[in-house]
Amino acid sequence: MPPHPESWLRVTPQGLFCEPGGFFIDPVRPVERAVITHGHADHARPGHGAVLATAETLAIMRTRMGEAGAGAVQQPIRPGEVLHQGGVAIRLAPAGHVLGSAQVVLDWQGSRAVVSGDYKRQRDPTCAPFEPVPCPGGCDVFVTEATFALPVFRHPPPEGEVAKLLKSLALFPERTHVVGCYALGKAQRLIRLLREAGWEAPIHLHGALASLCRLYEELGVPLGPLAPATVANKAALRGAIVLAPPSAVQDRWARRLAEPVVAVASGWMQVRQRARLRQVELPMVISDHADWDDLNRSIDEVGAPEVWVTHGRDDALVHALGLRGIRGRALHLVGLGEEDEGAATEAAAPLADGEHAAGHGLDQGIDRAAVHGGEAG
Numbered sequence: 528m529p530p531h532p533e534s535w536l537r538v539t540p541q542g543l544f545c546e547p548g549g550f551f552i553d554p555v556r557p558v559e560r561a562v563i564t565h566g567h568a569d570h571a572r573p574g575h576g577a578v579l580a581t582a583e584t585l586a587i588m589r590t591r592m593g594e595a596g597a598g599a600v601q602q603p604i605r606p607g608e609v610l611h612q613g614g615v616a617i618r619l620a621p622a623g624h625v626l627g628s629a630q631v632v633l634d635w636q637g638s639r640a641v642v643s644g645d646y647k648r649q650r651d652p653t654c655a656p657f658e659p660v661p662c663p664g665g666c667d668v669f670v671t672e673a674t675f676a677l678p679v680f681r682h683p684p685p686e687g688e689v690a691k692l693l694k695s696l697a698l699f700p701e702r703t704h705v706v707g708c709y710a711l712g713k714a715q716r717l718i719r720l721l722r723e724a725g726w727e728a729p730i731h732l733h734g735a736l737a738s739l740c741r742l743y744e745e746l747g748v749p750l751g752p753l754a755p756a757t758v759a760n761k762a763a764l765r766g767a768i769v770l771a772p773p774s775a776v777q778d779r780w781a782r783r784l785a786e787p788v789v790a791v792a793s794g795w796m797q798v799r800q801r802a803r804l805r806q807v808e809l810p811m812v813i814s815d816h817a818d819w820d821d822l823n824r825s826i827d828e829v830g831a832p833e834v835w836v837t838h839g840r841d842d843a844l845v846h847a848l849g850l851r852g853i854r855g856r857a858l859h860l861v862g863l864g865e866e867d868e869g870a871a872t873e874a875a876a877p878l879a880d881g882e883h884a885a886g887h888g889l890d891q892g893i894d895r896a897a898v899h900g901g902e903a904g
């Protein structure tokens with residue numbers, strides 16, 4: 528009888544710990560050995576001894592944290608490669624979240640756990656698509672996030688959201704369109720979507736986005752002509768697209784642009800109250816996380832009899848799993864969901880108080896009326 532993953536994959540204050548392998552997955556504090564799923568700051572933290580990750584994730588970590596911060600020993604693992612640590616077989620499978628993002632597949636004594644990190648199923652021209660790793664055994668576990676695990680969250684096709692931005696540019700050719708988007712993943716995906724939609728002009732970048740865009744290009748993701756968004760050169764930015772971190776689009780920096788149209792690209796833009804509180808004229812529902820349907824579809828495709836939920840709306844997901852005869856367990860991992868579309872980052876923006884109010888609304892359950900219904904359909 529293979530051991531249940533509960534006996535060898537434990538929740539500790541630092542994060543998930545694989546005991547026989549002696550390593551943590553996405554630990555929130557510096558540890559001796561870490562396996563990192565992707566480069567967002569809430570998963571990839573500085574100061575570990577040995578770091579195992581995809582070559583792309585290691586490159587992202589070096590860009591963000593410097594050579595020293597990315598781990599004293601950095602070990603890239605190739606797609607399909609299997610490594611052994613303390614009798615545990617480790618391999619990575621694509622997660623479709625951002626460039627280099629991976630699920631960690633662990634096999635020990637006939638028992639399998641798949642730790643998916645953050646993931647999505649929508650097409651993303653900047654990274655490899657999510658690959659469901661089937662769990663055929665009798666005591667296997669799929670570990671999932673639950674950022675958007677409420678039935679109201681249904682992400683529309685991103686191409687339609689990009690079309691809204693281009694339509695606004697056609698209607699208001701004298702206004703600068705500034706789009707709030709996260710520096711890692713969202714910005715590059717948005718640029719590629721704009722190129723696919725035929726936008727060939729230079730796309731202007733806030734300084735905080737430049738280095739990761741450069742890295743994506745170095746790693747083989749072409750982004751077309753990019754230029755710095757110099758506010759001093761206000762006239763040149765009329766009718767242009769400017770990408771900036773979500774926190775920058777509401778502050779003085781953005782107001783110095785020419786009659787800015789403020790857009791934000793985030794899964795949270797489906798919550799109308801949030802878009803309004805953040806004074807977003809053009810909410811674009813583009814998410815790098817799975818929505819309700821895709822979370823449930825992924826769980827079904829993996830087919831594990833037991834699902835552990837790391838963070839997010841674990842209550843709703845665990846309940847839905849129970850109805851299908853799948854054992855769900857909320858891990859309540861701390862420190863996750865703080866970058867990309869995690870609520871905590873959104874709250875870090877200037878409208879923190881308002882965000883808090885919106886957050887309470889969410890906690891009490893949002894009804895359909897609070898959500899942009901058109902796309903949610």
Ligand SMILES: [Zn+2]
Pocket residue numbers: 565567570624645866867
């Ligand atoms: Zn992430």
